[in-house]
Amino acid sequence: MDSTRSSKTRFLRRPPSRRALLLLALGAAALIALWVLFDWNWFKGPLESRVSAQTQREFRIAGNLDVDLGRVTTVRAGQLRFGNAAWSKEPVMAAAEHAELDIEIWPLIFRRSVRIPEIRLVKPLLRLETGPEGKGNWIFGDDDGSGTPPTFRKIWIEQGALRFVDDRRNTDIRIDVNSLPPRSNDSAPAVTLKGGGRWANNRFTVSGRAESPLELRNSDKPYRIDLRASAGATHAHARGELVDPFRLRDFDLRMALSGQNMEDLYPLFGLAIPATPPYRFDGRFRRDGQIWRYDRFNGVVGDSDLGGTAIIDTSGDRLLLKADLASKRLDFDDLAGFVGAPPQSGGGETSNDELRAQAARAAADTRVLPDTPYDLTKLRSMDADVRLRAQRILAPSLPLDDMDAHLRLEAGLLRLEPLNFGVAGGDIRSNIRMDARKQTIQTHAQVALRGLDLGKLFPDAELTRDAVGRIGGDIAIRGTGNSVAAILGSADGDIALGMGRGQISNLLMELAGLDIAEALKFLLTKDRVIPVRCAFGDFAVDDGLMRARALAFDSTDTIIVGEGSINLKDESLDLLLRPRPKDRSILSLRSPLVVSGTFKNPSFRPDFKRLGLRGAAALALTTIAPPAALLATIETGPGEDSGCGGSYAK
Structure with missing residues (x-):
């Protein structure tokens, strides 16, 4: 037993052979050489191939690639390019000068899915556009459902730019984007927005803030915004939630709308409204399918208050405007645009430069009856069903008390049934029909005057102050x-x-x-x-x-x-x-x-x-x-x- 223990002791104390030392030295040298010479750029090709295969889009890294290994691995890369949809004329959907991506390794290896908890981008450019059939380039994979899109959670943007293009609607928007500090560690940072472009072929600017751009891909989750936009003299402030914002499928916003003339809404939204003085409204703006609603809005037009609900239905061949409006105090001359005349512009009246110029021309004209022609294209472009009730009418030269008007417009046929006024203690009841379906408007008017007080008809005339009589x-x-x-x-x-x-x-x-x-x-x-x-x-x-x-x-x-x-x-x-x-x-x-x-x-x-x-x-x-x-x-x-x-x- 002692001899056996002695032989083991001699074996353990035996020095390694020269061959073993040589092999160990070579292995250490190889590891050192690998450590010194290793370049993560060797993996750019496999990484590009993997992302391209998963998204069905070309992905390229033109700059250096660096990796910090771990369960969540951080990848740093420069000069990234991500391909666009096959139908797009522009080859690049997204690009960045520098990017850092946190990638979860195990899902990538075992589930073959790309999960990216966070992205940090410097000078990124993201181009979003709709194709000929209305499909967005943010939808990955072929029509047969192949390809698994990557999963993102957070994105941090520095000096970014977002562009949205919809050629079918003559829309091209470019917005500068920068991330704001996140509300919590788990939340995706919101962004500030500033830019503009063309909306329905109308120039506009926009600024404000919105949720992370990553939320744009989630068409079922509300996307919060607080934006201000201007198109010429028309201004809007929208704050609230959008669902599928690029299709404007559903949203629930507070919308403040103002401008110098409601006639300017025609090229923006297709609303054929006659010329008005400056206006401003604020109300709840929603969409349900093809129905757009402006609920419980209040505001002013010129010197008149105006409120109610307006609905725009886009499901038919023509846009349909339905509205139920009310005014507690209506300045009668604010309606002058409906008969082709400019509202009054002097004496403290609310007006704008264009209407003031028209009023000056009307004052210099030797004629009284308005001769501005109605726009037949506008009259035929939309349908309308509008009710307006005014409790009190301000008309210094006319003894008007109140008004009840119901306007219907269908394919160029306009009917005012009724157009009623309380006048001088009596009333004027009218039914007016204007047929603009042909090149020349044909008009029929039936007007009944009942019980108009003679003394009240001329309230400022001394000679009729004590007059009594019913007309x-x-x-x-x-x-x-x-x-x-x-x-x-x-x-x-x-x-x-x-x-x-x-x-x-x-x-x-x-x-x-x-x-x-x-x-x-x-x-x-x-x-x-x-x-x-x-x-x-x-x-x-x-x-x-x-x-x-x-x-x-x-x-x-x-x-x-x-x-x-x-x-x-x-x-x-x-x-x-x-x-x-x-x-x-x-x-x-x-x-x-x-x-x-x-x-x-x-x-x-x-x-x-x-x-x-x-x-x-x-x-x-x-x-x-x-x-x-x-x-x-x-x-x-x-x-x-x-x-x-x-x-x-x-």
């Missing part, structure tokens, strides 16, 4: 033309207005009858009122010419009978009013009055050439009575004197 009537006209002036200038139809019993300033009647003595007496003492028995005007309209069939004003003091015409085509007046005072004033001139001039500059003068020629007038003044069609529209009042006119002594 009613009917207007039925049809015309052709592409502007308000052209439509009225070609109009045919009937216009009839009348008033029953009431009262009016005696001074006004004396001035109308040119009774100088009576007029001076009331001017020097005190005006008083006298009863009105009736007043009416009945016109036949033929090719824009209104011819008086019956025109009279009868009071206990004076009776006036008129004749003549009003030309809507050239806006001229040609009326002869024959006043005959019923009293015996020795200074009563009893001269006819000539109403001439234009709508903008009317003229009232006595016709002294006809002074004393009263025979024909006397015959005409013996009896007058309103046309039968007017009797149902005016409040004639009870009593023996309610009949208009009647016989009297000459």
